[in-house]
Amino acid sequence: MTSPIQPTPDHLVSALVRDEPRVLTRITSLFGRRGYNIKSLSVGTTEMPGVSRMTFVVSGDRGVVEQAMKQLDKLHDVVKIIDHSLEKFVDRELVLVKVRVENTDRRIEIRQMAEDFRARIVDAGHHALTFEVTGDEGKITAFIEQMRPFGILETMRTGRIALTRGSNADIPSHIYHEGETQTLEPLLQSAPREGKAREVNNLF
Amino acid sequence: MTQPDPIQPDSDQRGQPQPTVPDMTGAKALWATLAAHGINTVFGYPGGAIMPVYDALTYYPEVRHILARHEQGAIHAAEGWAKATGQIGVCIATSGPGATNLVTGLADAMMDNVPLLAITGNVARHLMGTDAFQEADITGITLPITKHNYVVTDPDELPMIIAEAIRIARSGRPGPVLVDIPKDVQLAAFHGELVRPQATPEMPAPRPEAIAAALELLKSAQKPVLMVGGGAQGASKEITAFARAWQIPTITTLMGLGAFPASDPLWLGMPGMHGSVAANHAISQADVLIGFGLRFDDRVTGRVKDFAPQAQIIHVDLDAAEIGKIVRAHLPVRADAAQAAVALTGDAVPFERPEWNAQLAEWKTRGEHPTTWGAAQAVRQVVARLRPDDILTTDVGQHQMLAAQLARFEKPRRWLTSGGLGTMGFGFPAGLGAAMAEPQVTSIVIAGDGGFQMTAQELATLTKYDIRNVKICIINNSYLGMVRQWQELFHEKRYSEVYLGDSNPDFLKLADAYNIRGWRADNSGDLESAIDAWLSHDGSALLEVVVPNEHGVFPMVPAGAALYEMIENEPVKVPDLGEKMNTLASNTAVSEVSSERKTEASP
Ligand SMILES: Cc1ncc(C[n+]2csc(CCOP(=O)(O)OP(=O)(O)O)c2C)c(N)n1
Ligand SMILES: [Mg+2]
Numbered sequence: 001m002t003s004p005i006q007p008t009p010d011h012l013v014s015a016l017v018r019d020e021p022r023v024l025t026r027i028t029s030l031f032g033r034r035g036y037n038i039k040s041l042s043v044g045t046t047e048m049p050g051v052s053r054m055t056f057v058v059s060g061d062r063g064v065v066e067q068a069m070k071q072l073d074k075l076h077d078v079v080k081i082i083d084h085s086l087e088k089f090v091d092r093e094l095v096l097v098k099v100r101v102e103n104t105d106r107r108i109e110i111r112q113m114a115e116d117f118r119a120r121i122v123d124a125g126h127h128a129l130t131f132e133v134t135g136d137e138g139k140i141t142a143f144i145e146q147m148r149p150f151g152i153l154e155t156m157r158t159g160r161i162a163l164t165r166g167s168n169a170d171i172p173s174h175i176y177h178e179g180e181t182q183t184l185e186p187l188l189q190s191a192p193r194e195g196k197a198r199e200v201n202n203l204f
Numbered sequence: 205m206t207q208p209d210p211i212q213p214d215s216d217q218r219g220q221p222q223p224t225v226p227d228m229t230g231a232k233a234l235w236a237t238l239a240a241h242g243i244n245t246v247f248g249y250p251g252g253a254i255m256p257v258y259d260a261l262t263y264y265p266e267v268r269h270i271l272a273r274h275e276q277g278a279i280h281a282a283e284g285w286a287k288a289t290g291q292i293g294v295c296i297a298t299s300g301p302g303a304t305n306l307v308t309g310l311a312d313a314m315m316d317n318v319p320l321l322a323i324t325g326n327v328a329r330h331l332m333g334t335d336a337f338q339e340a341d342i343t344g345i346t347l348p349i350t351k352h353n354y355v356v357t358d359p360d361e362l363p364m365i366i367a368e369a370i371r372i373a374r375s376g377r378p379g380p381v382l383v384d385i386p387k388d389v390q391l392a393a394f395h396g397e398l399v400r401p402q403a404t405p406e407m408p409a410p411r412p413e414a415i416a417a418a419l420e421l422l423k424s425a426q427k428p429v430l431m432v433g434g435g436a437q438g439a440s441k442e443i444t445a446f447a448r449a450w451q452i453p454t455i456t457t458l459m460g461l462g463a464f465p466a467s468d469p470l471w472l473g474m475p476g477m478h479g480s481v482a483a484n485h486a487i488s489q490a491d492v493l494i495g496f497g498l499r500f501d502d503r504v505t506g507r508v509k510d511f512a513p514q515a516q517i518i519h520v521d522l523d524a525a526e527i528g529k530i531v532r533a534h535l536p537v538r539a540d541a542a543q544a545a546v547a548l549t550g551d552a553v554p555f556e557r558p559e560w561n562a563q564l565a566e567w568k569t570r571g572e573h574p575t576t577w578g579a580a581q582a583v584r585q586v587v588a589r590l591r592p593d594d595i596l597t598t599d600v601g602q603h604q605m606l607a608a609q610l611a612r613f614e615k616p617r618r619w620l621t622s623g624g625l626g627t628m629g630f631g632f633p634a635g636l637g638a639a640m641a642e643p644q645v646t647s648i649v650i651a652g653d654g655g656f657q658m659t660a661q662e663l664a665t666l667t668k669y670d671i672r673n674v675k676i677c678i679i680n681n682s683y684l685g686m687v688r689q690w691q692e693l694f695h696e697k698r699y700s701e702v703y704l705g706d707s708n709p710d711f712l713k714l715a716d717a718y719n720i721r722g723w724r725a726d727n728s729g730d731l732e733s734a735i736d737a738w739l740s741h742d743g744s745a746l747l748e749v750v751v752p753n754e755h756g757v758f759p760m761v762p763a764g765a766a767l768y769e770m771i772e773n774e775p776v777k778v779p780d781l782g783e784k785m786n787t788l789a790s791n792t793a794v795s796e797v798s799s800e801r802k803t804e805a806s807p
Contacts, residue, residue, distance in 0.1 A: 070525035
């Protein structure tokens with residue numbers, strides 16, 4: 001396609017989910033069948049046994065992302081959705097980049113450039129250096145662009161992960177009350193968020 | 205329909221864990237848990253991987269098992285049970301093919317929010333994932349068509365999982381939940397605890413700000429309209445009171461029929477593709493539209509961007525994801541329909557809008573059905589016999605839309621139809637299930653000659669259990685009539701693969717083969733006496749009505765058109781020399797629609 005593509009904005013959404021069989025399938029299949037676009041997805045365990053946390057980067061306009069969040073929220077295994085556009089957040093991504101090294105001069109040049117990014121060397125070979133870089137999306141993209149002229153052999157990105165800023169834990173304490181494990185009404189009902197939710201169309 | 209809810213978490217008499225029978229196993233724990241939930245009837249079909257459950261059933265005489273002749277029949281019967289009573293329906297199947305035969309019913313229940321528990325057997329745990337005999341990944345298959353599903357891996361967790369599954373199926377927006385139980389889990393010794401039923405969570409109350417805003421909008425309305433969907437079947441009383449207090453003209457969707465009494469002069473009929481002239485025009489010209497428990501399905505909205513183009517829309521729904529999904533709500537109210545209706549009734553100012561009412565009255569006179577002999581006339585004569593408590597189920601097709609247009613319901617949960625999925629084969633087994641739930645009422649089934657044959661084998665179930673209150677009416681037009689109608693209107697009458705007349709069975713002989721009495725009529729006069737005999741026959745019976753395939757179902761909003769672009773009446777047909785009928789006006793009708801908006805119709 002040569003016509004200018006309207007850039008679809010990226011939205012950062014996190015979810016707390018119960019570690020049940022197929023929970024990942026449930027979520028990805030929901031995105032798939034409703035046609036939502038996931039740009040990245042990362043999953044990890046949390047400090048609470050039985051609960052995992054995921055961060056999605058969803059691309060699409062606000063309405064699509066809102067609909068995606070509401071549909072996710074209906075899944076039994078989804079405990080809570082955190083819409084990062086409602087509050088300040090920190091996000092990070094980690095990338096491994098393997099760069100070709102042609103000769104000693106190049107090696108020096110590459111290492112100097114990597115230092116500017118505080119990239120760590122995690123593997124050094126005769127003909128390649130592998131770096132680890134952490135940061136927000138912009139930094140990582142910039143690093144990759146800087147390395148591109150030298151010849152990138154391989155990259156792997158973790159996808160973005162995010163937490164809300166400040167002392168507010170996103171995690172409500174009553175997750176595991178018997179008989180109501182699925183009844184959290186995150187975005188829509190949880191009191192501290194209500195004011196913000198109301199600014200968003202259709203959230204009540 | 206106002207039977208007491210058998211699932212009473214807090215009552216002393218019901219819902220107590222049952223005393224355990226000797227040698228408790230996973231399978232016995234399953235039945236004990238179902239019994240503790242007040243479940244007294246399940247529909248099912250046995251097979252290898254569910255045999256321990258069927259074996260354990262013999263210890264639990266308090267649960268009646270109805271053996272269907274196909275798992276699809278079993279699950280639609282469970283749906284009919286649930287739709288009529290509002291309580292959970294339960295069905296059971298074996299692994300592999302038994303489980304996959306439930307798929308259509310699960311998808312149907314998901315679309316129409318039917319509370320349903322489906323239990324399937326599966327191969328033993330150590331065989332799962334090895335492509336064992338009759339192994340199917342039924343949880344994987346049904347993941348997008350269930351509210352939730354489980355594989356039970358620990359026999360001791362079975363009661364907890366069943367209780368949770370039932371709670372999920374019944375709570376909030378109801379739906380189907382599937383529990384897959386490996387055979388060795390059924391057989392394993394049970395050392396867990398039986399559990400009490402879990403309470404369903406409270407329904408969300410409307411927020412006061414939302415109610416205040418809605419009241420303000422309503423008071424300002426000059427041309428208000430109320431739309432009631434299937435999600436409001438349980439809130440019929442409250443919504444009727446609300447509509448009457450404000451004197452708001454009321455429309456019930458296909459799934460909402462009966463939630464507002466048809467005899468009330470405020471009632472405008474059904475909206476959408478085969479909706480009434482009054483309902484579709486009222487929506488198109490309304491300035492305030494308030495909808496309860498509906499999801500603005502594409503069959504209801506027509507072309508979405510021209511749906512209710514002048515209206516401020518108040519959308520009351522339990523499911524936040526439905527609000528704003530298709531139609532933008534100016535005022536979203538996420539709440540239980542009954543509570544919202546009550547909150548909106550107190551401050552009511554009855555509308556006095558003579559002009560709007562006069563306009564509505566004029567629309568109400570339009571879109572008459574043909575009175576010559578045909579499907580419409582046949583359906584009209586049958587539904588005229590409905591008494592307020594009778595249940596009417598339909599299959600899918602022209603006969604369904606005609607029944608929806610012509611039947612008049614005074615109560616909720618008396619009209620059971622497959623709306624969201626449009627499942628042919630639903631009508632008869634659903635009517636059978638409803639009849640078993642309510643043996644004192646008559647359950648009338650209207651089916652097409654096509655769809656009836658998709659689940660006709662359940663005639664055996666009628667006979668086996670001597671079910672006496674199912675009255676089946678087959679509208680035999682020799683065609684897959686609805687498909688033929690679309691071919692006539694939109695495919696230049698290329699009638700591709702829709703003719704059944706050369707090979708339909710003799711439906712009376714078919715019924716007779718199962719020991720069921722049948723009557724046949726092929727004209728209006730005979731039909732009247734046939735209906736008398738059919739309804740007064742002591743026992744279930746079948747009535748075949750033979751009609752020419754001459755008339756389509758109208759009004760009709762062609763797919764992609766706006767509601768106000770509906771074709772109100774059947775285009776005039778001129779018989780040509782062949783046996784096929786020629787439609788003069790159909791092509792013009794269609795091209796009108798696909799061209800510019802008609803100015804006089806545009807709002
Ligand atoms: C299981 C299934 N297959 C196909 C369809 C598509 N379909 C919708 S209506 C219809 C024709 C139904 O014919 P019949 O049962 O004779 O009813 P009629 O329209 O003639 O009243 C068909 C094939 C469907 N809805 N469901
Ligand atoms: Mg037919």
